[in-house]
Amino acid sequence: MRKAIKAAFFGLISMAFVGSAIADITFVSWGGAYTASQQKAYIDTYSKGSSITVENYNGGLGEIKAQVEAGNVTWDVVDVLPDQAITGCDEGLFVKVDQSEFINDMVVPPVSDCVVPQIFWAYTAFYDKAAFPGKKPKNIKDFFDVKKFPGKRGIHTWANALIEMALVADGVKASKVYEVMSTPEGIDRAFAKLDTIKDHVVFWSAGSKPLELVSSGEVVMALAYNGRIGAAILSEGKNFEYIWDATVLEQEYLVAIKGGNEKEALEFMAHASTAESNAEQAKYIPYGPMRKSSINIIKKGEPWFITSSGNIDILPHMPTTPKVLKRAVIGDPVWWADNGAEVHERFGAWKGS
Amino acid sequence: MNQTQTSTGPILTTDGIPLKVSLKKAERINKIRAFLLVLPLLAFILITFLVPIGDMLARSVDDRQINTVFPKTFEVYKKWDRQGLPSEEVYKTMFFELKNSEGYSVGKASTRMNYSKSGWKSLLKKSKRKFKKIEEGPFKEQMIAIDKKWADPEYWLALGQMVDPTTMGYYLNAVDLKYDSSKNIVQQKENRRIYNKTWIKTFKVSLLVTLFCLLLGYPISYLLATLPMKYSNLLMICVLLPFWTSLLVRTVAWMVMLQQKGVLNNLLVMSNLIADENRFQLMYNQTAVVIVMTQILLPFMVLPLYSVMKTISPTYMRAALNLGASPMHAFYKIYMPNSVPGVSAGCLLVFIIAIGYYITPELVGGKDGQMVGNWIAYHLKTTLNWGLCASLGAILLAMMTVLYWAYNKIVGIENIKLG
Numbered sequence: 001m002r003k004a005i006k007a008a009f010f011g012l013i014s015m016a017f018v019g020s021a022i023a024d025i026t027f028v029s030w031g032g033a034y035t036a037s038q039q040k041a042y043i044d045t046y047s048k049g050s051s052i053t054v055e056n057y058n059g060g061l062g063e064i065k066a067q068v069e070a071g072n073v074t075w076d077v078v079d080v081l082p083d084q085a086i087t088g089c090d091e092g093l094f095v096k097v098d099q100s101e102f103i104n105d106m107v108v109p110p111v112s113d114c115v116v117p118q119i120f121w122a123y124t125a126f127y128d129k130a131a132f133p134g135k136k137p138k139n140i141k142d143f144f145d146v147k148k149f150p151g152k153r154g155i156h157t158w159a160n161a162l163i164e165m166a167l168v169a170d171g172v173k174a175s176k177v178y179e180v181m182s183t184p185e186g187i188d189r190a191f192a193k194l195d196t197i198k199d200h201v202v203f204w205s206a207g208s209k210p211l212e213l214v215s216s217g218e219v220v221m222a223l224a225y226n227g228r229i230g231a232a233i234l235s236e237g238k239n240f241e242y243i244w245d246a247t248v249l250e251q252e253y254l255v256a257i258k259g260g261n262e263k264e265a266l267e268f269m270a271h272a273s274t275a276e277s278n279a280e281q282a283k284y285i286p287y288g289p290m291r292k293s294s295i296n297i298i299k300k301g302e303p304w305f306i307t308s309s310g311n312i313d314i315l316p317h318m319p320t321t322p323k324v325l326k327r328a329v330i331g332d333p334v335w336w337a338d339n340g341a342e343v344h345e346r347f348g349a350w351k352g353s
Numbered sequence: 354m355n356q357t358q359t360s361t362g363p364i365l366t367t368d369g370i371p372l373k374v375s376l377k378k379a380e381r382i383n384k385i386r387a388f389l390l391v392l393p394l395l396a397f398i399l400i401t402f403l404v405p406i407g408d409m410l411a412r413s414v415d416d417r418q419i420n421t422v423f424p425k426t427f428e429v430y431k432k433w434d435r436q437g438l439p440s441e442e443v444y445k446t447m448f449f450e451l452k453n454s455e456g457y458s459v460g461k462a463s464t465r466m467n468y469s470k471s472g473w474k475s476l477l478k479k480s481k482r483k484f485k486k487i488e489e490g491p492f493k494e495q496m497i498a499i500d501k502k503w504a505d506p507e508y509w510l511a512l513g514q515m516v517d518p519t520t521m522g523y524y525l526n527a528v529d530l531k532y533d534s535s536k537n538i539v540q541q542k543e544n545r546r547i548y549n550k551t552w553i554k555t556f557k558v559s560l561l562v563t564l565f566c567l568l569l570g571y572p573i574s575y576l577l578a579t580l581p582m583k584y585s586n587l588l589m590i591c592v593l594l595p596f597w598t599s600l601l602v603r604t605v606a607w608m609v610m611l612q613q614k615g616v617l618n619n620l621l622v623m624s625n626l627i628a629d630e631n632r633f634q635l636m637y638n639q640t641a642v643v644i645v646m647t648q649i650l651l652p653f654m655v656l657p658l659y660s661v662m663k664t665i666s667p668t669y670m671r672a673a674l675n676l677g678a679s680p681m682h683a684f685y686k687i688y689m690p691n692s693v694p695g696v697s698a699g700c701l702l703v704f705i706i707a708i709g710y711y712i713t714p715e716l717v718g719g720k721d722g723q724m725v726g727n728w729i730a731y732h733l734k735t736t737l738n739w740g741l742c743a744s745l746g747a748i749l750l751a752m753m754t755v756l757y758w759a760y761n762k763i764v765g766i767e768n769i770k771l772g
Contacts (some may be wrong), residue, residue: 060734087737090460090478152613158735191544202637203719217614334475341736342471342545348728349547351720352554 023261024051025268029079031056032208033231037284038079042277050264058205061088068093068259076260077268079118082111082251082333083340089114095256097266102273105291107320108251111333115253116273117290119281122250122319122328123161124226125243131220139327140246143221144169144193146200153197154213154222157205159347160336161223161248164329166193168246178332187343191350203351214240230286230317235307242317247328249319251290279304288320295320406750413743416520419462423450427516435535439509444493451477452484468738469522470511476502510534523744528552548728548745555724558642558714559707563654565647566703567696570654574695577655578662589659596652604716607645611635611717637719645713650706654699661695697764705753725749 027043029035035054043052055075057063061084067073080088088094094114103110106117125143129136137149144166146153155162164177170193172180180186202219204210210222211232226247232238254272256265271277278289279297283306289295298304303311315321319328336343363371420427426446433439451459459477466473483499496503514522514532525531525538529546533539540546573592577585595603610616618632627633635641665688673683711726718727729745732738760766 058734061737062734065737065739087460087464087474090457090474091464092457092460198720201720205715216612218612338467338473338475339471341467341738344731344736345547346544348723348731349544349550352547352550352723 025076041281042272073259076265083337118252120288122226123248127221140169151220154210154219163190166190227285227287250331286317409743414519418465422462448492523740527744562646563704566654574658639722641717642722657698658695665691
């Protein structure tokens with residue numbers, strides 16, 4: 001009996017060792033067209049031995065913190081927003097990464113020591129062309145003007161980008177937005193502007209929802225992640241039109257969770273963040289690569305975007321072209337890491353009142 | 354045998370031990386065996402239920418995160434009179450403790466400090482980076498030169514809330530109060546008051562859902578209990594089928610049903626009952642939460658009601674009618690009092706589930722349908738303010754306990770019947 005137990009015990013241990021030699025990776029991202037693009041661009045092509053399981057989440061560091069604190073880490077690589085990349089790195093939830101390979105090839109410097117570059121994405125206003133047979137909305141002022149363009153607006157349930165857009169709609173220059181936001185009056189001003197559309201909004205929290213709201217006519221305009229709008233236009237033939245004004249540009253990174261299969265995670269992240277992988281992803285979703293050299297790869301390769309009926313030029317759908325950048329707000333994750341909690345609470349009070 | 358019958362001493366077993374002792378022994382073994390049988394359950398409850406609740410309660414008052422990073426600073430800080438800016442000594446200790454801190458302690462502390470005053474996070478991070486180059490004082494001027502926030506008394510006053518290793522701050526926060534700079538309890542700034550409203554809303558929605566569930570569930574259960582078997586079985590399946598369907602599927606189905614361009618509004622417009630521009634706003638608000646939650650929680654009302662009604666003998670009602678009571682009167686005097694255990698069980702069950710509901714308000718609640726559960730999830734996931742989550746949860750728990758107590762006083766818990 002004893003012998004049997006002993007044998008079973010050692011068997012288990014050796015299994016654990018064998019297991020760790022070719023540990024599998026759990027890759028966690030946002031789902032939908034976005035995860036699909038990651039899958040095709042660099043998960044399917046990964047051949048270093050680890051098999052990769054994909055899971056979805058809705059952002060936030062809650063689950064990650066819970067896993068790390070409980071010492072039961074089941075996620076290995078996670079796709080995170082920049083302010084979470086900062087907080088998570090500071091709190092020791094993420095593994096520090098060797099950034100020498102890409103640090104000089106980035107459009108903006110990485111926000112923390114724990115990240116590898118993914119993409120730029122943007123909060124963009126859009127509408128269905130059919131909803132406005134006459135005059136069409138052209139800028140963010142029109143989005144906030146319910147007299148000129150009556151109808152409901154779809155907006156997300158958190159404050160990021162809404163504050164920035166409200167200020168631009170109120171006449172603040174895109175480049176001066178965060179300066180204004182750093183004063184208490186600036187935030188008041190943004191909320192006053194939000195008040196003007198308050199009775200005309202429908203909230204969404206999942207990225208696919210605004211497309212559905214606009215398609216069904218539930219709202220006439222909505223804010224959405226630009227890649228989702230692009231995917232709907234390019235792959236599903238939707239009749240949507242972007243409002244490339246006060247587009248709020250956000251960064252997206254990959255991180256490895258401390259206590260997970262760190263070695264395999266870092267190997268995979270190195271593969272996922274090459275210039276080629278970054279460019280490859282744009283074949284399936286119109287987000288802007290963070291590496292300068294990826295943009296050159298795409299320019300040379302146009303028509304880059306793959307659809308069932310042939311390839312299409314992708315650059316007009318990118319949030320990082322000079323034309324869009326001229327009128328865009330570059331999101332400031334440091335400001336949000338600092339002031340997010342307070343502004344979100346106020347936003348919650350605004351929503352509920 | 355003879356001996357034991359004739360003597361006046363204690364009854365003995367064959368091996369000379371008093372029968373009482375022997376019996377006790379046998380019983381003890383049985384008791385231990387019974388206890389061992391429930392031990393896994395006990396351990397399970399302890400590990401999965403009591404320990405987490407204890408942990409939650411501890412988190413709701415725990416404020417050590419930052420005390421472990423700046424212990425010396427707090428010592429000298431306590432001597433400060435809270436007028437103007439602190440002395441050079443406070444700056445100096447802060448400087449060295451920040452500069453020499455290792456690992457991720459500062460990152461964690463700064464997250465906590467940001468709850469008291471936004472801006473600490475970047476201030477500490479930037480300062481720690483720049484402190485490396487500074488070796489000698491005076492530190493006050495040099496720190497202010499690095500970032501002028503160090504010259505803002507607001508930041509220093511905010512530190513005062515974190516000096517003690519425990520805090521009531523999270524609980525205050527959960528009811529829209531806060532400590533001001535001199536530790537008096539004051540109301541939260543008006544544009545940040547959300548929780549009291551949310552508490553009231555949560556109660557209101559839960560009460561409405563319970564009420565509607567009762568109004569809808571009572572007749573259904575009555576039918577279920579009184580109809581002949583072949584009909585009541587069919588009806589039971591109608592009640593249970595949605596119960597077995599995924600919560601998400603049902604919620605999304607309601608979205609399709611109720612939205613402005615949804616099935617219901619389309620039907621009303623098509624049949625010319627309402628004009629196209631007057632479509633009802635039934636989705637993404639509190640109404641939607643009440644409607645959808647009522648449908649989802651209805652089985653929790655019907656099942657206990659049904660199981661109690663099934664036991665009410667039809668002869669009671671017949672007897673009442675025979676004795677000359679009108680049907681209404683008989684129902685009111687005989688049937689209703691007999692069904693009270695089911696009503697209370699159903700109401701308590703529905704209310705308890707409703708008050709902590711999260712996913713339905715999140716999906717259909719829109720701007721005014723968010724309940725306490727949604728805020729807990731928000732702070733859990735996004736702001737990482739777990740202290741606040743814990744205090745919100747603890748208050749929910751306390752409210753349920755009070756409710757249970759009041760219920761026990763008024764109705765009596767032995768009157769509850771789940772089946």
